Amino acid sequence: MKFDALIEGMAGDIIKSTQDVLKYRSVQGEPLPGAPFGEGVKGSLDYVLSLSEKMGFETKNLDGYVGYAQYGDGDEMVGILVHLDVVPEGDGWTYPPYSGEIHDNRIYGRGAIDDKGPAIACLYALKAIKDSGVSLKRKVRIIFGTNEESGWKDIEYYKKHEIYPDLGFTPDANFPLIFAEKGILTFKIKMDFETKKEGHIFLKHLKGGNAANMVPDYCEACLSVNPDKKDYIKMLVLKMINEDNVNVKLLDRGDDILIKSYGISAHGSTPEKGVNAIMQLIMILYRLDFARDDVYQFISYFAEKVGMDYTGKNMSLNISDDISGGLTFNIGVINVDDKKGTVEINIRYPVTASRDTVESIIKRHLPEKFNYVYLNGFDPIHVSTNSVLAQTLLKVYRQSTGDDVSNPIAIGGGTYARAFKNFVAFGPVFPGGAELAHQKDEYIEIEHLIKLAKIYSMAIYELSNI
Incomplete structure (x- = not known):
C-alpha cells in the first residue's frame, strides 16, 4: 500500500x-x-x-x-x-x-x-x-x-x-x-435504610466493582453473626458455594465472616462474556437468614429482579430489534453499609428503542423506597x-x-x-x-x-x- x-x-x-x-x-x-x-x-x-x-x-x-x-x-x-x-x-x-x-x-x-x-x-x-x-x-x-x-x-x-x-x-x-x-443508559439505584431489625446476621458492608460499564470481577461482604449461629451460617454458605459452582471464598475473621466473590471481567456492553461477581455474591446473601428489614429488601430486589441474568427480562426490559439485537443489563458497582445501599447499572438498548421508554420501565418496577438517579446516557x-x-x-x-x-x-x-x-x-x-x-x-x-x-x-x- x-x-x-x-x-x-x-x-x-x-x-x-x-x-x-x-x-x-x-x-x-x-x-x-x-x-x-x-x-x-x-x-x-x-x-x-x-x-x-x-x-x-x-x-x-x-x-x-x-x-x-x-x-x-x-x-x-x-x-x-x-x-x-x-x-x-x-x-x-x-x-x-x-x-x-x-x-x-x-x-x-x-x-x-x-x-x-x-x-x-x-x-x-x-x-x-x-x-x-x-x-x-x-x-x-x-x-x-x-x-x-x-x-x-x-x-x-x-x-x-x-x-x-x-x-x-x-x-x-x-x-x-x-x-x-446501541443506546447507552447509566444510572444509580439508591435506598436509605430506615427500618432495621435484630437478627442472627448483620451485614457490615457489601462492596464491589470499579465502574458501571465493567462486569465486576470482585465483590466482598462482611457479616457479623451471632456466635451460636456462626458455624451453621458458615456451613450454609459453603453448601451454597458448592451447589452454585462459583468461585467464592469464605474467611473466618473472629467475630465476622468475610465472603469474597471472584468473577470474570468483561466490557459492560458484553456482559455475557463475563461472570458478575456482585450478583454471584448477592445470590448467596439472598438465601441467608437476615432479618426482613430494608437491607434485606435491597438485596432481595436485585436477587429477584436481576440474578445472574443480563437481559433485564425480569424487569420487562427484554427489548430487541433486528438491527442491533437485544438489550443488555450490567450491574457494575455496589456499595452497601448499615445506612444505605447504592448500585450502579449500565444498560445498552436497541437502536429502535428510546431512553424514555427504558427509563419508564425501570421506574415502574422500583419499590417505593428505591430512588432512580440518572448518571449519563447516549442515544443510539x-x-x-x-x-x-x-x-x-x-x-x-x-x-x-x-x-x-x-x-x-x-x-x-x-x-x-x-x-x-x-x-x-x-x-x-x-x-x-x-x-x-x-x-x-x-x-x-x-x-x-x-x-x-x-x-x-x-x-x-x-x-x-x-
Missing part, C-alpha cells in the same frame, strides 16, 4: 511511543488546575501533544479537557477521535498494568487496545502521510479525548470551543466497520452501509486485509462515533480477534499495532480526498 514502507520504517518508534503512553494511569481522578480529570489523564494528554508537536503537527490543548494534532489545509476537516483515558485496572494482572512491558510480541497495559494503542497508530499514520508529501483536499485533525470512559465531558468542552469535523472515524471498536451502536446511532463514508472505509479495509467476507456489524459498545454526524467506528479489533477492552492483561500485538497504522494511513488519505 501507499504508506506501508514509511510505517515499517517507523515501527520501532510506534512501539516505543505506545509503551510510553501506557505508563500513565489515566483513570479519572480528582480535578486539579489544568487537569479537570486528574493528574494521570493530564500526563497522558501532555505526552501525546508533545509527541505530535515533535512530528511537526499543529497542536492545541483545550484547558486539559481535550487536545488535538492537525495537519493540512482545506475548508473541510477529517476527524479521527481517539481517547487516552482508561477504566480502572482491577486485580489479577500477570504483568504490571502501567508498565508497557513486552512479552511474546505483545505490549501489555491498561489502554493497549482501548484506546491508547490505536491512538498512537493513528498519529503515526498521519505522520506517514505528512512525510510522504502527498496532497490532501481536506485538513486532518486527530482529537485526543480524555473522558470517554466516564461521561464525555471532554467532547462537550470541544463542541463549545472548536469547529466540528465534517466526517471521520474512531478506532475504538471492530473491523470491518460499525454501522450501528445507525449509519447506512451504503453511505460514501462507510463504502470508503470498507474499501480500505478490504484492500488492506484481503477480507471480502466480513460484513459491517452492530454493537452494544458506545464510541465517539456518536459525537458527530458522518462518523463511524473503524477497528481496531479484527474479526475473530480477542475482545480485551476493560479486562485484565489487556494487550495489543505488535504486528497488530503496525497493521493498524498502515490501515489508518490509507483511511485518512482516502477520506481526505473523496
Whole structure:
C-alpha cells in the first residue's frame, strides 16, 4: 500500500511511543488546575501533544479537557477521535498494568487496545502521510479525548470551543466497520435504610466493582453473626458455594465472616462474556437468614429482579430489534453499609428503542423506597452501509486485509462515533480477534499495532480526498 514502507520504517518508534503512553494511569481522578480529570489523564494528554508537536503537527490543548494534532489545509476537516483515558485496572494482572512491558510480541497495559494503542497508530499514520508529501483536499485533525470512559465531558468542552469535523472515524471498536451502536443508559439505584431489625446476621458492608460499564470481577461482604449461629451460617454458605459452582471464598475473621466473590471481567456492553461477581455474591446473601428489614429488601430486589441474568427480562426490559439485537443489563458497582445501599447499572438498548421508554420501565418496577438517579446516557446511532463514508472505509479495509467476507456489524459498545454526524467506528479489533477492552492483561500485538497504522494511513488519505 501507499504508506506501508514509511510505517515499517517507523515501527520501532510506534512501539516505543505506545509503551510510553501506557505508563500513565489515566483513570479519572480528582480535578486539579489544568487537569479537570486528574493528574494521570493530564500526563497522558501532555505526552501525546508533545509527541505530535515533535512530528511537526499543529497542536492545541483545550484547558486539559481535550487536545488535538492537525495537519493540512482545506475548508473541510477529517476527524479521527481517539481517547487516552482508561477504566480502572482491577486485580489479577500477570504483568504490571502501567508498565508497557513486552512479552511474546505483545505490549501489555491498561489502554493497549482501548484506546491508547490505536491512538498512537493513528498519529503515526498521519505522520506517514505528512512525510510522504502527498496532497490532501481536506485538513486532518486527530482529537485526543480524555473522558470517554466516564461521561464525555471532554467532547462537550470541544463542541463549545472548536469547529466540528465534517466526517471521520474512531478506532475504538471492530473491523470491518460499525454501522450501528446501541443506546447507552447509566444510572444509580439508591435506598436509605430506615427500618432495621435484630437478627442472627448483620451485614457490615457489601462492596464491589470499579465502574458501571465493567462486569465486576470482585465483590466482598462482611457479616457479623451471632456466635451460636456462626458455624451453621458458615456451613450454609459453603453448601451454597458448592451447589452454585462459583468461585467464592469464605474467611473466618473472629467475630465476622468475610465472603469474597471472584468473577470474570468483561466490557459492560458484553456482559455475557463475563461472570458478575456482585450478583454471584448477592445470590448467596439472598438465601441467608437476615432479618426482613430494608437491607434485606435491597438485596432481595436485585436477587429477584436481576440474578445472574443480563437481559433485564425480569424487569420487562427484554427489548430487541433486528438491527442491533437485544438489550443488555450490567450491574457494575455496589456499595452497601448499615445506612444505605447504592448500585450502579449500565444498560445498552436497541437502536429502535428510546431512553424514555427504558427509563419508564425501570421506574415502574422500583419499590417505593428505591430512588432512580440518572448518571449519563447516549442515544443510539445507525449509519447506512451504503453511505460514501462507510463504502470508503470498507474499501480500505478490504484492500488492506484481503477480507471480502466480513460484513459491517452492530454493537452494544458506545464510541465517539456518536459525537458527530458522518462518523463511524473503524477497528481496531479484527474479526475473530480477542475482545480485551476493560479486562485484565489487556494487550495489543505488535504486528497488530503496525497493521493498524498502515490501515489508518490509507483511511485518512482516502477520506481526505473523496
